[in-house]
Amino acid sequence: MNSAAVILFDKNNPDLTSALSANPLVEKIVFSDGHGGKAVSMALEAAAALDYVFFIPSSAGVVFLNEALADLMKAARNRDAGLLYADYWSGTQSADGVKRVADYQSGSIRDDFLFGPVQLYAMTAVRQALSQHGSLSASRWAGLYELRLKVSCVSAVVHVSEPCSLITEGFDLKKSQFAYAGPLQREYQKEMEAVATQHLQRIGAYCSHEPLTAPDDGAAYPVEASIVIPVRNRERTIADAVQSALSQTVAFPFNVLVVQNHSTDRTGAILDELAARDSRVVHIIPQRTDFGIGGCWNEAVQSARCGRFVCQLDSDDLYTDEHTLEKVIGMLSDGCFGMVVGAYRLVNFNLEELPPGIIDHREWSDENGRNNLLRVNGIGAPRAFATQLLRRFPFPNVSYGEDYAVSLRISRDYRVGRIYEPVYLCRRWEDNTDARLSNEQEVRFATYKDSLRTQEIQERQSRNCSIY
16 A cells, blocks of 8 residues: 655644544645745655655645545556645535546646645655756745646646635635736846746747837837727726826827727717827727637727827726836837836726735846746736837637736747836726636636646747757
8 A cells, every 4th residue: 555644834734634544545644844945855855755746835724534545546556646636615515515636737837826725745756756857946035836837847737626625714826916016026136036947948849039029010100109908897997098098298209099899888888988189099890700819909009090009098097197108108118128117016096006016027037037927816007019010920719818918929039128117007906807706717727827837838848849
């Protein structure tokens, strides 16, 4: 019979520890002194003679079902998995309480990938990974992350679509969407970036080529810049967004392309009124009815009214002041960048600041930003692009992750300019597209973004193979 160790990272759940100690399959319980490389290495060394190790990164609220130990080890054997994880229950052990997690793919390299409460590693895969790719580095936080990426290079990472553990009510495994933005996160982010970068180098997907300069296509454009606003059913906010766009003070001509995606409220009528008062407002209603946000963007970019550069403004957001467009397009028009990204301030519907306040993505660097973008979930806002590049690399026709897809593609070959002062107000309110997501939607969105990373990794690998 196979034997296993359970590695716990805290002692805050004595009931769990007691239950595991009574399980005949658990030969050893090891407490790891933190998530860093040295601590994880020492924990693995203590379990070296065993067949499997179960990692429970945070034991608070976790109830691990005894029969799940045998089931998971059997699944690991049958599927030849190096790392195996499973769905879980939250609050109640019932059909309604099941929490699904996403399938792992080669693009699932973000450090906050949700595995659920328990991760099972086969020690044969761990030994092979560390032998081929080196011991874990002396990190403070990235030990489990580095181990996962190295094991994924030598063995399968398998998701079991059955719950094997329970998180009791009042506990939550998910991090805040903006957890990375706190001031204490800088060193953490740098450490995770280093591990991710080494992984990209290991799998041949690291970008080291010199970025290109966006070429001058020589085309005549009706205006220098267009502010693009895709919108559907935003009667409460669309007038504010358009007025914010029109208030921009610049020395060049610009217009506002509002792609009104067949709204069923008063959004269309409001836009007609705004367009009648100001000729810079271009009210576009697509002929097609199947557009997501990405399709609306493509409609604007392909329009004969589109300017040389385009700048994003969501239909429920605002620019910080009248100088945003000048700052963003001024940097973009220098010709050194394929896209420019600003920083934003989180606010509520009434424009009152929400924590953590400013989101500036300072984890970005000119040297490694395009590689590190594969690890994180976004690039920031507002985003502005050379129109010719968006005509070459259109948005996918979806309403989540469309901006991330284009940012990955453009940053692969073109330099990205950054503005670190807040030039944008991002409203968080009940009608945000990512507000109150169901578990099914969360998994679908996470899987889609990971698929974008998978595709980008494959294209970067192909590019590197063709060069070398």
